[in-house]
Amino acid sequence: MVFLLGLMFEITAKASIIFVTLQYNVTVPTTEEQATESASLYYYGIKDLATVFFYMLVAVIIHAIIQEYVLDKINRRMHFSKTKHSKFNESGQLSAFYLFSCIWGTFILVSENYISDPTILWRAYPHNLMTFQMKFFYISQLAYWFHAFPELYFQKTKKEDIPRQLVYIGLYLFHIAGAYLLNLNHLGLVLLVLHYFVEFLFHISRLFYFSDEKYQKGFSLWAVLFVLGRLLTLILSVLTVGFGLARAENQKLDFSTGNFNVLAVRIAVLASICITQAFMMWKFINFQLRRWREHSTSQAPTVKKKPTVTKGRSSRKGTENGVNGTVTSNGADSPRNRKDKSS
Numbered sequence: 295m296v297f298l299l300g301l302m303f304e305i306t307a308k309a310s311i312i313f314v315t316l317q318y319n320v321t322v323p324t325t326e327e328q329a330t331e332s333a334s335l336y337y338y339g340i341k342d343l344a345t346v347f348f349y350m351l352v353a354v355i356i357h358a359i360i361q362e363y364v365l366d367k368i369n370r371r372m373h374f375s376k377t378k379h380s381k382f383n384e385s386g387q388l389s390a391f392y393l394f395s396c397i398w399g400t401f402i403l404v405s406e407n408y409i410s411d412p413t414i415l416w417r418a419y420p421h422n423l424m425t426f427q428m429k430f431f432y433i434s435q436l437a438y439w440f441h442a443f444p445e446l447y448f449q450k451t452k453k454e455d456i457p458r459q460l461v462y463i464g465l466y467l468f469h470i471a472g473a474y475l476l477n478l479n480h481l482g483l484v485l486l487v488l489h490y491f492v493e494f495l496f497h498i499s500r501l502f503y504f505s506d507e508k509y510q511k512g513f514s515l516w517a518v519l520f521v522l523g524r525l526l527t528l529i530l531s532v533l534t535v536g537f538g539l540a541r542a543e544n545q546k547l548d549f550s551t552g553n554f555n556v557l558a559v560r561i562a563v564l565a566s567i568c569i570t571q572a573f574m575m576w577k578f579i580n581f582q583l584r585r586w587r588e589h590s591t592s593q594a595p596t597v598k599k600k601p602t603v604t605k606g607r608s609s610r611k612g613t614e615n616g617v618n619g620t621v622t623s624n625g626a627d628s629p630r631n632r633k634d635k636s637s
Contacts, residue, residue: 295375307408313348316429317341332442335423337552338474342433349437357445360390374504381503383449385497391438392494399487402427415484415530416538420477422552426632431483439466448622465570476559477552485527492516492523513585524571531567535560 308412318339321332365386369379386575403409406425424432440465446456499512547556 313343336429346436350441353438353441385500389497392490396490415480415534420552422477435470476554
């Protein structure tokens with residue numbers, strides 16, 4: 295990977311700049327009153343694939359650094375089994391990525407006044423012009439999830455786990471690329487930050503669980519926030535696509551301006567979000583049922599029945615004939631056997 299990066303910089307500066315820097319920038323005035331002040335905004339294009347490829351290689355290198363200098367050292371100290379070893383590596387990598395993305399995404403939300411004015415999610419659509427932070431955030435997200443494909447080989451993922459990982463990666467790429475290409479980057483950013491926060495809590499709780507299996511509080515908090523996260527995702531999606539964009543004046547399909555605000559696209563967006571949320575809830579319910587089943591099995595008391603001793607001659611006689619009232623071959627002979635012996 296380092297060799298490939300070095301090879302890129304050996305190419306001419308004109309060609310290498312396509313891989314390193316963001317493309318398709320335009321200069322627009324910040325306000326209509328002050329036309330002298332300008333800002334650089336960006337839109338997407340085919341050259342973004344080269345930028346995504348370059349930062350995919352960067353993500354592979356960062357992944358290897360975290361694995362080599364952090365996770366492998368912890369694994370050698372904790373002496374995990376093979377199953378826990380792979381799950382620990384997965385949670386360690388994803389928790390670092392989710393934490394970084396949450397902080398970065400929250401910074402963009404605050405700096406661009408998304409929190410103070412929620413109507414920015416649908417107002418002035420299409421959002422075909424992005425700030426540097428916004429576009430670089432989406433390029434980084436696409437690069438990270440594309441880098442997960444070669445990591446399946448580098449991490450020597452088991453064959454039975456590959457289909458699950460492919461579905462997992464494919465869902466991320468489908469929704470992130472959809473928000474990026476349909477100019478729904480405002481809504482996509484809010485939903486990603488919300489989802490990443492819940493996922494970060496799950497993976498950090500799993501890391502603590504591997505160090506101490508008695509730790510369960512993090513999973514309980516995650517379960518509550520997971521359900522709330524799904525509800526908030528549906529509410530924001532319906533509010534933005536179903537109400538905000540549906541009431542917009544411009545509802546004509548126009549590829550030149552990036553306007554996809556038509557009924558068919560809105561239905562497809564809402565359907566994909568609802569189906570994904572339902573799929574995640576189904577997986578969540580199955581996970582919780584399996585976890586509760588395992589917990590109830592481990593906590594089930596194994597109480598041995600004590601022998602019931604009753605007073606009287608019959609109880610003493612039964613005890614003499616066997617253990618706990620059960621006749622054994624090595625016990626005392628029955629009266630019939632004694633009669634046969636005497637005869």
